[in-house]
Amino acid sequence: MQTVNIxxxxxxxxxxxxxxxxxxxxxxxxxxxxxxxxxxxxxPATSETRRVGFLDGHFSIPDDFDDMGREDIEELFGGKE
Structure with missing residues (x-):
């Protein structure tokens, strides 16, 4: 960014x-x-730049998203041996 004197x-x-x-x-x-x-x-100031909603309607998140692959992940990280 350019700086100039008065x-x-x-x-x-x-x-x-x-x-x-x-x-x-x-x-x-x-x-x-x-x-x-x-x-x-x-x-807009850098902190005000927003991208929320730019993908609305392009995909959906399944209701069980937080549980997807839970068993596999637990097995990989020591849940089952």
């Missing part, structure tokens, strides 16, 4: 905003210390 940000603000709007966020620093991060408003 003077550079003021000088090239339009160009930097265009890049941020296209998905290239940047950081503005003051005296080398990062102060703010500029990202597009519609860009």
């Amino acid at each position: 003077h550079e940000a003021k000088t090239h603000l339009s160009r930097l905003i265009d890049k941020a709007a296209k998905g290239e966020p940047f950081i503005i620093a003051k005296s080398g210390k990062p102060m703010v991060k500029v990202v597009a408003i519609n860009a």
Whole structure:
């Protein structure tokens, strides 16, 4: 991620905003210390990216899913010898 100082940000603000709007966020620093991060408003934060439900309707999970293969697994791990 690009880091720019305040003077550079003021000088090239339009160009930097265009890049941020296209998905290239940047950081503005003051005296080398990062102060703010500029990202597009519609860009979800990394922690907000969700994929829940992307496979809805493509497969089903059997009711006995938690018990499938239990005997074989117990035998492999010492349940039966």
